[in-house]
Amino acid sequence: MSPTSLTKRLTRYAKTATMLAALSLSAAAAAHADTVKIGLLAPLTGPASADGQEYQRGAQLAIDEINAAGGIGGNTLELAVGDVKDMSAGNVTSAVERLIGDTDVHFMLTGYASLTNFEIDAMAEAEMPYVLAATSQQTKDIIAPDPSKYDCCWSWTPSFDAYNTDVTSFVEKLAAEGKVSLPTKKVAIISSDNAYSKTISEGMKKTFTEKGWTITVDELVPFGEVTDWRSILAKVRENTPDLVINTDYLPGNSASFLNQFLEQPTKSLVFLQYAPSVPEFVQLTGEKSNGVIYNLLGGPLVSPKNPRADEVAKKFKDKYGVESGTYGLALYEIVHLYADALKKVGDASDHKAIMKAIGETDKQVVAGRLKFDPATHLAMQGDDYIPITFFQIWDGQRTLISPEAYKVGDFKTQPWMQ
Template identity: 70%
Template sequence: MTWNVGSRAWVKRAVAPLALTIGLATIAAAHAEDTVKIGILAQVTGSSSADAQESIRGAQMAIDEANAAGGIAGHKFELVVGDVKNGDAGDVTSAAERLLGDDDVHFMLTGYASLTNFEIDMMAEAGMPYMLAATSTQTREIIAPNPDKYWCCWSLTPSFDAYGTDVTVLAENLAKAGKIKLKNHKVAIISSDNAYSKTISEAMKVKFKAAGWTITVDEMVPFGEVNDWRTILTKVRQDPPDVVINADYLPNNSATFLKQFQEQPTDSLVFLQYAPSVPEFIKLTGEGSTGVVYDLLGGVINSPKNPRAIDLSEKFKKLYGVDSGTYGIGLYEMVSIYFDALKKSGGDPTNHEAVAKAIGATDKVAAEGRIQFDPKTHLSVQGDDNVPLLFFQIWKGDRVLIQPDKFSTGEFQLPPWMSK
């Protein structure tokens, strides 16, 4: 038997006024006129508020489009927001419980709520369809031991394994192509003490060491606002490496790091994790961001070879007056996947298990690539033919997609602070 959260409450609302006379046709009409709530968890008042605002806008854009077209399977939709603040466990739990306690909420999603994704267990216990685009290493650790238990929950982001391995590959391939010089095969790796950054930076260390590189600086800063990176940068300059990496994903921190690096730059390729993808980053750094490299898994493929991404990006900017980073278009696509699943599963939003299983059976070309889900992990499938790892370089305010070649919009250029 399928357990449908809120179905009894909905039936009561629908049939109580005409309990003695209502027929099947009237029930269907009432069903067609209802409003289904979609709950979104976001760090609205936290340090990642820029991502939160973008996420909410993307989800709202998809809902507004569906409602304007007459709805989905006879239903109209409303977005309700749960503010998880900085993603602390208590705040995430409080926001999730509030949304789960609303009988009209039948789907929930997030860019990221907590960085450990513990709320997946809350969704499983409540039987709530849930999509996220958060730290996939943690998602996999929760779901992979018992995928059937987590029929509810699916990740738009694929495995993060490539984050830890492919920066090394990029640097070595750029050297082979004669685009940079590797003088010493040394790397400085700086990170922030949070699940996302730490997981990625630790994997990077393993890969660089295995490839014969020397790690000259290995620093971990407390998670939160960092205004002064100069002590760490002094260590970087004492033994200038070929590559400098900062895995702190907060745009303000990353922008400050770059500015202070450029006070006395080393002849190094600078790679910053995630932060440059946020539109706010270029506003903070201006021309100083030219030359910086970053990558994205689950990023928007703004390439002529993916017209859907270009179309959605243009719609987002026209509607909100700003560019979308990863999460605006990402959350739009997640809502779209839910709408597709709702139609394919019979159109009943209260049949949570049927809807969630239809999400898991998704096979569609989205702004991030071809979305299919691995049944063993519930992550989207990673690879150049599915969701590729995208490498970008910022050049004079533009984000140039430099890899993979099948989607590239330009070539890597030597950063202004590096020698030929």
């Protein structure tokens, strides 16, 4: 073989080796650059669909943002949605089983899926990392007896104890400041027969009684759509209370309650649990919502002291053209919790390491400083962590009026009390 022929053959071998090496590297990169699915449990249909739509929008916003920045370690995120519909046990179980059965799903999240959170046991059995954001008392009841059994699961929402106690303290503080009058210390408490609303109303009743209040109306309506509150409101008007509370969290129900209360209002302070935070509530009530107060645990802490809330709220509005309520921003942040854990661990299939990384979270989020209590897996609550926040609506805008350290406005007398 001539030197020239040998050189040509060696050149061909070198080119072939280079091509094979490149193909090998490309294949390795392709194997590494997987699509990692995030499973979302959401009531996309049914009475809570306004919340479910927010879940989906918030989670998708975060996923689009992460993918646009190159993904995580070359991995692309994709949202897989399980519609829990009316949140019945059968529909929740069906959605959970379908998503857990997808081998590409490596993380799951929700705002609320079942209200009793029974699906936590399925997540633990499947070793599926899971973060949820509601009915934290039920989460605590499941996890606290044996936290090590539930390394899977963590709650964005802190203990509901503040929901049970802080409305009483808030109203009494307003009275002490001369902003409201409490001549009788009577309260009417109306609730819905579901785990969230009932847990809160029962806690409130205990606190009000302990502080010397008289409960003049104590009503529990069946869970689901309620369009006529007039018989209950007639009882309220028979013995005018200083304070009227409705803990039904569905915005449509809460809106119809307010509209019907204002047909013949009493000079009572009105507090509505959660529902006014959903944009749909203001759409249904318009100017009638002026003055309404509500509170949140884990809601956006919109204050100059927490610019993160404004930053994420702006992203949501720019993307969808509407303002987010509580869950759009929360689900956005929860996706980023998973992204942080995946960056740290590097392998989406290492669920145990992902769970551990999520549990070690300590960061500033839209709701405040997020750190988990290892004994309950709930977010830690308090002004230095996730505070309970009180808002008042005026002209469609929600103003943070408590706690003192974060407030951006002051309580104003509700129109029907003037």
